[in-house]
Amino acid sequence: xxxxxxxxxxxxxxxxxxxxxxxxxxxxxxxxxxxxxxxxxxxxxxxxxxxxxxxxxxxxxxxxxxxxxxxxxxxxxxxxxxxxxxxxxxxxxxxxxxxxxxxxxxxxxxxxxxxxxxxxxxxxxxxxxxxxxxxxxx
Amino acid sequence: xxxxxxxxxxxxxxxxxxxxxxxxxxxxxxxxxxxxxxxxxxxxxxxxxxxxxxxxxxxxxxxxxxxxxxxxxxxxxxxxxxxxxxxxxxxxxxxxxxxxxxxxxxxxxxxxxxxxxxxxxxxxxxxxxxxxxxxxxxxxxxxxxxxxxxxxxxxxxxxxxxxxxxxxxxxxxxxxxxxxxxxxxxxxxxxxxx
Numbered sequence: 001x002x003x004x005x006x007x008x009x010x011x012x013x014x015x016x017x018x019x020x021x022x023x024x025x026x027x028x029x030x031x032x033x034x035x036x037x038x039x040x041x042x043x044x045x046x047x048x049x050x051x052x053x054x055x056x057x058x059x060x061x062x063x064x065x066x067x068x069x070x071x072x073x074x075x076x077x078x079x080x081x082x083x084x085x086x087x088x089x090x091x092x093x094x095x096x097x098x099x100x101x102x103x104x105x106x107x108x109x110x111x112x113x114x115x116x117x118x119x120x121x122x123x124x125x126x127x128x129x130x131x132x133x134x135x136x137x138x
Numbered sequence: 139x140x141x142x143x144x145x146x147x148x149x150x151x152x153x154x155x156x157x158x159x160x161x162x163x164x165x166x167x168x169x170x171x172x173x174x175x176x177x178x179x180x181x182x183x184x185x186x187x188x189x190x191x192x193x194x195x196x197x198x199x200x201x202x203x204x205x206x207x208x209x210x211x212x213x214x215x216x217x218x219x220x221x222x223x224x225x226x227x228x229x230x231x232x233x234x235x236x237x238x239x240x241x242x243x244x245x246x247x248x249x250x251x252x253x254x255x256x257x258x259x260x261x262x263x264x265x266x267x268x269x270x271x272x273x274x275x276x277x278x279x280x281x282x283x284x285x286x287x288x289x290x291x292x293x294x295x296x297x298x299x300x301x302x303x304x305x306x307x308x309x310x311x312x313x314x315x316x317x318x319x320x321x322x323x324x325x326x327x328x329x330x331x332x
Contacts, residue, residue, distance in 0.1 A: 025222060032215040036208065042326060043204045058326035066319045073218045073315045080156045083164045090168045094175030098183070105183040 031072045194269035203329030213242025214318045217311040229301035236295040243288040
């Protein structure tokens, strides 16, 4: 079967040629060139030697690159809205996981608990209780 | 049997109004977001809490990571060009672009194999430290996705070449772009943030 589902869900059922006539494609080569330019920026960032610049050029640029791929190569804006909601929900789950777990991992003290000093990395390796005496390098 | 009943389920329309195959791939991608998201989120927590991570990350080779990023971005271009060719009903052209994409995936894996061999020879194994555990786990799971994508793409290209099942070209492309996006985030985490 040569049936093919085109980008836009509104156009499902049309044949390839008919679809190709009225679907506007971005210039994929141009998008690819922009992505490569952003790659150069992310590699060059650390050479500036400023931590904030490195963070922006590394992770800020990564977010921009991901957006360009999702929008122009995956055509998420042309898919049914449920796809966008689905993806955003999963990203939200990811952020919830981070928010719920980070206090345990990144903080040494909380409202109702304290982290053993050897876990927090603030104590000498000799501090752990018997059976947990190995020092873990990070 | 009616004509509608003989249609593959992947091209039928789901209750969401889109072909079931496309909806299925987006579900896969949604599931993968939480898998990789959990992994990368955990990495970020440890990276922010322990400066020692930066010391270990200093041993990764930024240029190799950058080259592999270039390879994956380029393979994504050929994947989307394959999709365009499939839309035009040109299965042979779509298959050719899929082969280019597969070649990109193969180059990525070969480069990674040399990179890992070099790192292991220098004593950086999955058991060396928490950083290297994250490094090999995250990059390893990603590499497994690349290998799976290349294999599936080969199957899709075989039918596309005969102008059959052209809707699959878009579906494997969606998956491939997601694999590309995962690497877009792995690259700064493992190779840039030192």
